Amino acid sequence: MPNNNSTEITPEVIDLVVARLEALPPNVAMSVGDKGSFDLAELIESVKACDEVGKQIIEMQLLYLRSLKELTPAE
Amino acid sequence: MLALVTRPRYEETTNYLFYWAGELLREAKERKIPVIDLDKEKARRTVVESYLTKKSPDVVIINGHGNETCVVGQDGEQLLIAGQNTHLMKGRRVYIRACRAGRQLGPDIIRNGAAGFVGYVQDFIFPYDKDSVQRPLDDEYAKPNLECSNQVAISLLKGHSADEAHQEGVRAFRKKLDALMTSNSRNSAVATCLIWNMMSQVAM
Numbered sequence: 001m002p003n004n005n006s007t008e009i010t011p012e013v014i015d016l017v018v019a020r021l022e023a024l025p026p027n028v029a030m031s032v033g034d035k036g037s038f039d040l041a042e043l044i045e046s047v048k049a050c051d052e053v054g055k056q057i058i059e060m061q062l063l064y065l066r067s068l069k070e071l072t073p074a075e
Numbered sequence: 076m077l078a079l080v081t082r083p084r085y086e087e088t089t090n091y092l093f094y095w096a097g098e099l100l101r102e103a104k105e106r107k108i109p110v111i112d113l114d115k116e117k118a119r120r121t122v123v124e125s126y127l128t129k130k131s132p133d134v135v136i137i138n139g140h141g142n143e144t145c146v147v148g149q150d151g152e153q154l155l156i157a158g159q160n161t162h163l164m165k166g167r168r169v170y171i172r173a174c175r176a177g178r179q180l181g182p183d184i185i186r187n188g189a190a191g192f193v194g195y196v197q198d199f200i201f202p203y204d205k206d207s208v209q210r211p212l213d214d215e216y217a218k219p220n221l222e223c224s225n226q227v228a229i230s231l232l233k234g235h236s237a238d239e240a241h242q243e244g245v246r247a248f249r250k251k252l253d254a255l256m257t258s259n260s261r262n263s264a265v266a267t268c269l270i271w272n273m274m275s276q277v278a279m
Contacts, residue, residue: 029087031087033200
């Protein structure tokens with residue numbers, strides 16, 4: 001299961017996640033459970049501030065990136 | 076077989092859940108399964124408790140916001156609270172599409188005799204298209220996550236156990252992921268949430 005405490009959030013990690021968010025189409029928004037709905041600018045702001053929502057987005061992005069490593073190529 | 080579905084609607088997230096849970100009603104109708112539809116103002120604690128007691132549904136599907144110990148209905152009113160009314164789930168198969176209910180609420184539901192539970196240990200997160208909020212069922216960003224999570228509920232409606240429904244949901248997430256794992260930026264946003272929700276889903 002996802003673990004919010006599994007990764008040290010360094011400035012490099014924050015830059016990586018911000019870059020990934022900036023690459024998304026501008027019309028994307030995110031429903032983050034009971035924390036509310038956020039557009040891209042708000043998500044980027046949260047990631048930069050490393051607040052509760054930002055940490056969750058960082059952990060989610062890192063989980064995605066780690067999972068790419070585990071993909072097996074089609075035969 | 077009788078099912079009970081709650082689907083409050085009072086802001087963007089619940090608006091999406093409202094419409095996608097509506098797809099479950101359509102599915103149930105096709106299968107001739109009667110459903111108690113507690114939508115909007117009917118998604119209140121006293122109403123839910125009354126139906127659980129008097130109608131005794133086999134399957135309970137709750138949509139809305141939540142946390143470790145409770146899940147809410149219309150306007151954020153608490154519906155189901157650990158240690159208070161989880162005994163009403165005794166003997167039922169329960170799916171809660173809400174944040175973090177898998178941490179304490181789910182185990183409490185099981186301790187109180189439920190036949191099974193599926194939920195999420197983290198926040199349930201999905202992307203959506205700001206230009207499509209008036210048409211949630213047509214929103215290509217929101218669709219994959221809500222469609223895959225719907226699969227859990229559909230499986231329960233088919234009569235499967237919570238564990239089988241969980242597995243069927245995971246298979247749906249994986250299948251969608253396989254189709255989305257490209258460099259396309261929209262797909263990346265969707266896939267990120269698919270993995271998160273899939274990994275967060277638990278069954279008891």
